[in-house]
Amino acid sequence: MGLPLRLFLSAAAVAVTGAIVAYLTVWLVAPALFEHQVGMMAGGGRSPGAGPTGLRDAFRSALTTALAVGVAASVVAAVVLAWFVTRRLVRPLDAVRAATRQIAAGDYQVSVPVPVEPELAALAADVNTLGAALAATETRRTRLLGDVAHELRTPLTTLDGYVEGLIDGVFAPDPEVLGSLSDELHRLHRLADDLASLSRAEEQGPALQPVDADLAALARRAAARLAPQFDDAQVALVVHADRTVPVRVDPDRIVQVLTNLLGNALLATAAGGSVTITARPTGQGGQVDVVDTGVGLSGPDLDRVFERFYRVPGAPRRSAGSGIGLTIARGIARGHGGDLTASSAGPGHGARFTLTVPARAGHRAESARRPPG
Template identity: 55%
Template sequence: MPPSRLPAHHRYRARLRRLQQRLSLRNRLVLSHVMVLLLALLAMAAISALIEVWLGFDDIEGDVVLQIGLLFGVAAAFPVSVALSRFLLRPLDRVRAATRRLAEGHYDDVLELPSEPGLAALVEDVNTLAAALADTQRRRARLISEVAHEMRTPITLLRGQIEGVADGIFVPDEAMFASLADDLHRLQRLAGDLSSLSRSEEAAFDLHLEPTDVATLARATADRLRPQYDDQVVTLAVDASTPVGAFCDPDRITQILVNLLGNALAASHQRGHVALSVHTEPPPGRHVIVRVTDDGIGIAPHDLERIFHRFERLEPPGRPPAAGGSGIGLTIARGIARAHGGDITAQSAGPGKGATFTLRLPQERAAGGGTPPLSR
């Protein structure tokens, strides 16, 4: 129906909505104060005029007239100000109610965006917060399930083997003890991962900083993992011949390198290629740059940050997930890097196009100045 044919009250409400969309909350508040002030002045002037006309007060009694008019002006402005405040604060009340529901654990409520741009941005942020909290809640529930699953298998095996030995069913030989040790190692690794995750989220890593050649650490880590690369027929190229010094915890940095190289191997196809490089940032930067690049399964743009969330594991279509992974390795690695004052970031051109993980570590100056001495 054309706007000219709409009823008068519908046209008025449409104009009011258009006006609300054009006015920000700040302008609405200013306009409401002006309206209340004008109404008070008009009421005061009208009452004063009526009193002078009806009661015949002369100039000597003008103060009394003014006081009575002011009283009636305030009385008239009060209900209008209450009505305007309720009208203006109604969207904020909805946001407050939504935040209270968020605090109670109701993360699925989605607020409708108001017409006012400033409030719409606030409501959109609240909806984003609710979605993030809901995702965190889902991952926490999955955490409990996955930890229980990871612990259940080795505990069941340990119990069965120990009961079998106690009942005389199994013979306690070298193979039996090797199997028991393997199950205990899985439990120990899981406990260590959970402990590291807790320290990572609390930023409470106990670092033992010392002058370290990061290039030497990279070469040693690559040599340690090279047999696994050879087994899967994946080429590992290392560019770390030049010493690169930094003050860091060598054990923790090795933990990061093991995680990055292990993930690159898991993401690589047979006869794939992985490159590890270590160099210093060009001047005036004072950082060590470690890059691990693979030509494997790649990462979708929306997953580049999600992979650093705890218990997030990418499962490409048609490819089974890596066995034994807890999904917190990258979370711990980033926590260690940030505890050093650095960071880890991921880059990828998309699925099937490989990925690059970059570790940045700050180079601190030694007490006598210059580049930190290198440990050999």
């Protein structure tokens, strides 16, 4: 039963209860009062049958008194019933108010008891969900601060060591030492840039400028950008992107995602292995698969690889990256209305990363009208 109907029925119940109490009071009290009035007339020497005037006065007096008592009784009954109904409805709202004040004060573990009324139960459930979401956000924020501090500690420690060595004369300010200092500074700059990109991707959404593009061409562009690194690492790069895949995306952002996927696949694959990038159309858009023959992923790692600063245990460390590239890449994919997922047959069996993005509006409608098969 909905809350509006319950409120209506509650008000009607108060009114009906007052009317019933008034009726019963008058029905029970009026005859006794009338007999009392008639008895007083007889005791005063007046005959009850002396005339209609005396009986009318006695009846009017008895009825007036009975109505006064009935109205008073009905008011008391209505007030008691209204108080009970009000408390029943207000108690869950008071609990919600108290919970929201606790949440505002930073206590995200508060839980609101769920009442029986559907609307109030939904409100209580929403407040509980809000508290849980804020608690999770606070946990991620705390973990992020710890992760950032950890990521900053390594380059800062290295810089501190070099600077102290230069001051003490342990190191000479030659190009090799200065180059190492420059590498650590670049790492700090890269971390700052990645954190700024992550903030935009998770809080404001990535700044996108979608245009009509060919996803296959973007895949070939990303592959061409990293081809020299694959040659140096002696890892084969196979590209299957000959078929046009019309999509509406931000080309630079998609190339950024694909470059990150190819770079991670290269890091995970030993010399002599291979990485394959395949672009193809789907019913609702375009899809790019990046498949490697590298170290693979265990079940728990399939989702965690998209967490900030998460690194797969035992994975090679050939990169000075910040560890949030996949987090940013998934944010970009979802900002387009698509997604980025990972799959793997297990450690030692390689991994597959799949990027999906929406098609152009006209091509999506055409695909929907095309008969199956």
